[in-house]
Amino acid sequence: MALYSEKVMDHFRNPRNVGVIENADGVGEVGNAKCGDIMRIYLKIDGDIISDVKFETFGCASAVASSSMATELIKGRPLSEAKALTNKAVAEALDGLPAYKMHCSVLAEEAILNAIGDYYTKHPEKADKSR
Amino acid sequence: MFIYADNAATTKMSAAAIAAMRPYIEDCWYNPSSLYSAGQRAKEAVETARAEVARCIGAEPREIIFTSGGSESDNQALLTAAEIGRKAGKRHIVSDAIEHHAVLHTLAKLEKDGFEVTYLPVGTDGVVRAAAVEAAIREDTCLVTVMYANNEIGTVQPIGEIGEICRRRGVLFHTDAVQAVGHVPVDVCADKVDMLSASAHKFRGPKGVGFLYVRRGVKPATLIEGGAQESGRRAGTENVAGIAATAAALKEAAANMAANAAKLTALRDRLIAGLAEIPHSALNGDAKRRLPSNVSFCFEGIEGESLLLMLDDMGICASSGSACTSGSLDPSHVLLAIGRVHDVAHGSLRLTLGEDATEEEVDYMISAVKEVVERLRGFSPVWRDLVSGKSEFIL
Ligand SMILES: Cc1ncc(COP(=O)(O)O)c(C=O)c1O
Ligand SMILES: [Zn+2]
Numbered sequence: 001m002a003l004y005s006e007k008v009m010d011h012f013r014n015p016r017n018v019g020v021i022e023n024a025d026g027v028g029e030v031g032n033a034k035c036g037d038i039m040r041i042y043l044k045i046d047g048d049i050i051s052d053v054k055f056e057t058f059g060c061a062s063a064v065a066s067s068s069m070a071t072e073l074i075k076g077r078p079l080s081e082a083k084a085l086t087n088k089a090v091a092e093a094l095d096g097l098p099a100y101k102m103h104c105s106v107l108a109e110e111a112i113l114n115a116i117g118d119y120y121t122k123h124p125e126k127a128d129k130s131r
Numbered sequence: 132m133f134i135y136a137d138n139a140a141t142t143k144m145s146a147a148a149i150a151a152m153r154p155y156i157e158d159c160w161y162n163p164s165s166l167y168s169a170g171q172r173a174k175e176a177v178e179t180a181r182a183e184v185a186r187c188i189g190a191e192p193r194e195i196i197f198t199s200g201g202s203e204s205d206n207q208a209l210l211t212a213a214e215i216g217r218k219a220g221k222r223h224i225v226s227d228a229i230e231h232h233a234v235l236h237t238l239a240k241l242e243k244d245g246f247e248v249t250y251l252p253v254g255t256d257g258v259v260r261a262a263a264v265e266a267a268i269r270e271d272t273c274l275v276t277v278m279y280a281n282n283e284i285g286t287v288q289p290i291g292e293i294g295e296i297c298r299r300r301g302v303l304f305h306t307d308a309v310q311a312v313g314h315v316p317v318d319v320c321a322d323k324v325d326m327l328s329a330s331a332h333k334f335r336g337p338k339g340v341g342f343l344y345v346r347r348g349v350k351p352a353t354l355i356e357g358g359a360q361e362s363g364r365r366a367g368t369e370n371v372a373g374i375a376a377t378a379a380a381l382k383e384a385a386a387n388m389a390a391n392a393a394k395l396t397a398l399r400d401r402l403i404a405g406l407a408e409i410p411h412s413a414l415n416g417d418a419k420r421r422l423p424s425n426v427s428f429c430f431e432g433i434e435g436e437s438l439l440l441m442l443d444d445m446g447i448c449a450s451s452g453s454a455c456t457s458g459s460l461d462p463s464h465v466l467l468a469i470g471r472v473h474d475v476a477h478g479s480l481r482l483t484l485g486e487d488a489t490e491e492e493v494d495y496m497i498s499a500v501k502e503v504v505e506r507l508r509g510f511s512p513v514w515r516d517l518v519s520g521k522s523e524f525i526l
Pocket of ligand 1: 278
């Protein structure tokens with residue numbers, strides 16, 4: 001019995017969108033070393049669209065795969081869609097996660113929200129528009 | 132390449148153990164409690180095994196109780212001391228911070244039952260100080276329980292010294308020797324041990340069999356009631372084949388102990404030297420006072436589960452004390468006890484060599500770990516912050 005689905009292992013072995021965006025429009029980080037998973041997400045935003053996204057993750061395979069899948073799901077999508085992304089959707093896209101690993105996928109959702117929040121802080125005019 | 136480097140988790144049964152098992156599965160499968168001669172032959176197998184096991188640890192046959200393994204032995208030992216303590220009005224126990232959960236959880240249960248437990252700290256070297264044990268013993272201390280060797284970081288404790296102190300102070304002494312028996316010389320008389328736990332699958336015997344040594348004169352508490360087996364100290368029809376295999380495995384391990392230990396110590400030190408080349412890494416536990424097979428490291432900036440899964444892809448079976456591998460949020464209590472902070476403890480790796488390990492395998496593991504650590508650091512935000520100076524290196 002494998003611990004993780006093939007999809008999780010694929011994203012863990014070949015994570016998509018890993019790296020950094022220099023001068024990113026928004027950066028979000030969640031987690032701490034105490035709990036064992038840390039995720040950082042970088043966004044490049046053109047107009048209303050996430051034109052590029054990169055991530056760095058310190059954590060288990062579930063955390064790495066969730067970050068990878070989450071970035072795939074929001075890349076090229078409008079901010080409104082990215083804001084609505086749930087950890088459940090990320091987990092489903094990965095063909096499921098073990099129950100005790102669900103908390104690792106929550107981090108991806110939160111990191112994206114933080115990155116978008118950071119973007120709005122830097123661009124208050126966009127924040128007004130989005131409300 | 133496939134390398135099994137998790138021999139502290141379990142070992143491959145030896146050919147001798149498998150061979151010893153067969154007759155009691157195929158031919159002499161009778162109940163040892165039966166009066167007819169076929170049953171008595173099974174009984175004889177159990178008693179022959181008991182004598183062999185006793186000989187290997189310097190005990191008498193009647194001082195050996197066969198159990199279902201290390202966990203049961205630990206439970207029975209602690210409850211035995213608690214029962215004796217209760218009768219004498221003594222409700223204090225001395226233990227330490229790096230025990231196996233089979234001991235720690237049983238102690239927690241006893242605490243709920245009104246016992247008080249002193250958990251001695253260990254040094255950053257992962258070694259319990261005998262003087263601290265001496266200082267912790269009180270008038271109402273009914274038990275000292277300190278493991279022989281640690282399962283995560285491999286440190287070997289000063290059991291002889293602690294035994295000496297306990298004997299002099301008149302306190303029962305139990306040691307969880309699950310990781311030690313069959314690997315380092317264990318002698319219950321020389322070490323002045325009153326109770327000792329062992330598990331067959333850690334020395335190339337079968338899983339689900341172990342034994343508890345209880346010194347003559349100490350009355351064991353029964354965990355399992357219902358029959359007169361094991362002289363009424365542990366009910367249940369004996370696992371004859373498993374018990375025979377346990378004795379065969381231990382006999383072989385004892386016979387080859389010196390040669391295996393010398394070979395493994397050299398390989399262990401080669402592996403330690405190779406992994407120490409990885410920047411910002413550290414060996415866990417004392418470099419010399421450790422089991423011949425155990426290598427335990429922390430690597431800063433990475434997480435253990437990812438490390439294990441990538442090593443698995445490269446054919447290496449290893450283990451880690453990271454939180455995410457255990458399903459809890461906290462990393463190993465052992466790593467925390469030796470002063471590794473959470474950040475660092477999450478990035479731990481344990482490689483435990485088997486007696487058939489080779490230099491070639493060790494070198495392959497060194498290069499594989501180097502490669503994987505580098506890869507994981509390559510996309511770790513923690514590592515980025517360390518390298519950029521945003522946070523400070525600990526290791
Ligand atoms: C130190 C120690 N004590 C107890 C045990 C439990 O042994 P068993 O698996 O035979 O119950 C283990 C095995 O993991 C161990 O390493
Ligand atoms: Zn995780």
